[in-house]
Amino acid sequence: MDTIERVSIECRGLRKAYGRTVAVDGLSFTVEPGRVTGFVGPNGAGKSTTMRMILGLDRPDAGAALVGGQPYRDLRTPLRRVGALLDAGAVHPGRRARDHLLWMAQSNRLPARRTDEVLELVGLATVARRRAGDMSLGMRQRLGIAAALLGDPPVLMFDEPVNGLDPQGVHWVRGLLRGLAAQGRTVFVSSHLMSELADTADHLVVIGRGRLLADASVRDLTAGASTLEQAYLELTRDAVDYGRAS
Ligand SMILES: Nc1ncnc2c1ncn2[C@@H]1O[C@H](COP(=O)(O)OP(=O)(O)OP(=O)(O)O)[C@@H](O)[C@H]1O
Numbered sequence: 001m002d003t004i005e006r007v008s009i010e011c012r013g014l015r016k017a018y019g020r021t022v023a024v025d026g027l028s029f030t031v032e033p034g035r036v037t038g039f040v041g042p043n044g045a046g047k048s049t050t051m052r053m054i055l056g057l058d059r060p061d062a063g064a065a066l067v068g069g070q071p072y073r074d075l076r077t078p079l080r081r082v083g084a085l086l087d088a089g090a091v092h093p094g095r096r097a098r099d100h101l102l103w104m105a106q107s108n109r110l111p112a113r114r115t116d117e118v119l120e121l122v123g124l125a126t127v128a129r130r131r132a133g134d135m136s137l138g139m140r141q142r143l144g145i146a147a148a149l150l151g152d153p154p155v156l157m158f159d160e161p162v163n164g165l166d167p168q169g170v171h172w173v174r175g176l177l178r179g180l181a182a183q184g185r186t187v188f189v190s191s192h193l194m195s196e197l198a199d200t201a202d203h204l205v206v207i208g209r210g211r212l213l214a215d216a217s218v219r220d221l222t223a224g225a226s227t228l229e230q231a232y233l234e235l236t237r238d239a240v241d242y243g244r245a246s
Contacts, residue, residue, distance in 0.1 A: 005068075026210075029205050035203055036189060036201045040190065079153065081153050100143065156186065181202070204218060
């Protein structure tokens with residue numbers, strides 16, 4: 001296997017407001033390669049907005065989000081640098097799994113055989129001709145993960161990857177994330193499942209109301225608490241504001 005280039009994600013003073021709602025409020029942190037970093041916070045804390053800014057889908061009002069020192073929009077071959085699963089429902093329901101990946105591969109000058117490799121990797125090879133609209137939520141999650149892996153990128157971002165997966169699927173995602181980090185990749189994953197992250201993540205970035213609450217190892221976070229969930233609840237106690245949640 002080729003050596004994986006070590007590429008970090010860096011957010012510096014990120015800010016984004018939608019009208020009067022400040023979704024992200026001066027956020028700075030770095031996501032390092034070679035480990036799984038969990039991205040957590042109450043509903044409406046600003047996680048998706050931050051991920052969207054890292055991926056160039058939203059423009060920050062202030063600050064910068066960089067991948068390997070560059071804004072996503074400046075990357076020459078983005079799929080080869082960053083793979084992302086944001087919204088598994090984003091695939092057109094009429095499109096067949098393999099055609100969706102093939103279209104992505106071709107438009108990013110990736111070899112067509114990579115399509116079959118990633119379908120195999122995520123366990124969808126036998127349903128490659130099924131339309132996205134005829135797939136279960138869990139299967140669509142796997143298709144989204146396949147798309148993220150297509151360019152064999154050193155940076156991977158997953159927004160709620162175990163959403164809709166059965167226990168076998170959850171177990172599989174855990175192994176996948178750990179394996180990708182062990183290869184030296186940067187793995188950034190948002191989740192609401194603290195017990196899941198306790199088993200999967202090495203490090204957590206915790207935010208609330210758009211601000212950084214903690215950027216620490218899972219070991220350090222759990223040192224003073226009975227469980228990671230307990231530590232999280234303590235950290236976010238004053239940051240829950242469901243008026244912000246969409
Ligand atoms: N396109 C938008 N237009 C207006 N407000 C938005 C938009 N996107 C997000 N927001 C608001 O910004 C805040 C942060 O939302 P965001 O979706 O980033 O939070 P989150 O941490 O991902 O939440 P969840 O855990 O519920 O997915 C919320 O108040 C939300 O309502």
